[in-house]
Each structure stands twice: as C-alpha cells, then as structure tokens.
Amino acid sequence: MEPLTIIRIVHASVLIQFGACSVLTDPWFAERPGHHHGEPLGLRLADLPQLSAVVCSHNHFHHFDMQSFAQYRDRGVPMIVNRGMEKPARRAGFSNIFPLEPWRSVTLGPLRVSATPSRHGVPDNTYVLHCGGRRVFFAADSLGVAEARNLTERYSHPDVALLPIQGLRLPFWFNHQLVMNPQQAAAIAGLLQPRFAVPTHYRLSYSGFRDRFLFQTRGSLQAFAAAMAAAAPQTQVRVLAPGEPLVID
DSSP states (O other), X not given: OOOEEEEEEETTEEEEEXXXXXXXXXXXXXXXXXXXXXXOOSSOGGGOOOOSEEEOOOSOTTTOOHHHHTTSSOTTSOEEEETTOHHHHHHTTOOOEEEEOTTOEEEETTEEEEEEOOOSSSOXXXXXXXXXXEEEEEOTTOOOHHHHHHHHHHSXXXXXXXXXXXXXXXXXXXXXXOSOOHHHHHHHHHHHOOSEEEEESOSOXXXXXXXXXXXXXXXXXHHHHHHHHHHOTTSEEOOOOTTOEEEEO
16 A cells, blocks of 8 residues: 655645645635735745646636646646536646546556545545555535535445535625535545544634635634534544645555
8 A cells, every 4th residue: 555645835725745646625825905815835836846636626716726836847847627627627737637537537657646625615526646656635615514424325434534624604694604614524524534624724814804804704713622522532633734745555
C-alpha cells in the first residue's frame, strides 16, 4: 500500500500525495478584494510538484482560481471538474479536461477519481480519490450529510476525509446555509468512518463589511473536535497548519 501524505495549502486547496502520485484540490493562490485567505499559503504555486491531476469542485473564485493557476508549469495536467467548468479551464490554457457528473469516474494511470453528490446552491461535486490502495474523500463546500449516506454503499471507509467546518450562511433574514458546520461535518465522519478527518474551510475572510453583515460563520476547530468526539470517536482529528504534512504509512 502506498504511503499517503496530506498537505493543506489554504482553504479547500489541499495537496494529496499517494506515493509519487500528486493531486491538488480546488486551487486558490491569489487573493482579491472580498476574498482573503485568512492565513499564509502552505505552498506557493511555484513549489507544487508535478501533479498527476487537479480536482475542482465548483466555479467559485476561491475554489477555481484559474487566473493564477494558469501560471502552473504544465497546462496538460488532467483537470477533473464539474460539468460547466470546462470553458473557463480551457480559456486559462488547460487542455486535458474531464467533466464528471456524480457517480461517474475517470482513471488516470494508478489514480481513479470518482465524482460524488454535493449540495451547495451551485453545481458542485465532491470526490473520492483512489490510488495505491488508499482512499481520500474531498467534501469541498458540500452541505451533503444525506448525500454522504450513499457513499457508504459504494466505497469502503476512506483513509482521510477532508471536511469543511465553517458553517457559512447568509444572515437570518435569508436563512440560507452555504457550507456545512462542525456538527454536520462530524455526522459525515460518523457515516464514512475515516481513519483521519482533516478540517478545511475555516479561515476564509470576505473582508470586514461582508464578514460582519453579509455572511455569518458558525464553525470553529474547537466545536469540530467536540462534535467529532460525540459523533465519530473512532476517527482521529488532525488540524493541519498550512504546509504541515499528515503522513500515513
């Protein structure tokens, strides 16, 4: 079985290394007004290894930053996207695009990428990545606790689940949640029973006004740890600082 290394870069951008096979999720390297990382980048774009694939969940700037990722040295890197994201990827110069609908898969050498259902208010995929006997579940921005129930019927327990926890929602007069909260993330971990859960999506800042008056966040690392202890005690929670590796032998 291949060793597995997880390196959180920022937000939902994570480098997953199955031995020599490297996969990047949801590239976001450049900030712009209203979209701030909220923490240092764990890896610069120039420091990325040769990638075997890039998986992109949905067409929001902080998950699909094609303007900066166009500077990546290999425009032929396989890019797995939700349907409808092909055109902006091609405009950025990438040519090897694989649009997937939920429950469809693509095999790239030893790597198999399976798109899985999501719920986010815009077209969105989650993914199960398989390589070298390892599995990683990437939940992107999903709200999909109900959707995750179907994963247990199709795939065995992942080694790692990458789970957003910020609980982002619009203010009470809209009453609309956008990203799962710590309790929902823990519920998914309870269903999937991964060996490790790595929280993502908890430092993003939209700038002072929008953080205070437009978006509300109801997630924290402490709340996630408490929810995991109750809902998924069999899973180890690993909070990764940007650039810190989680190595699974």
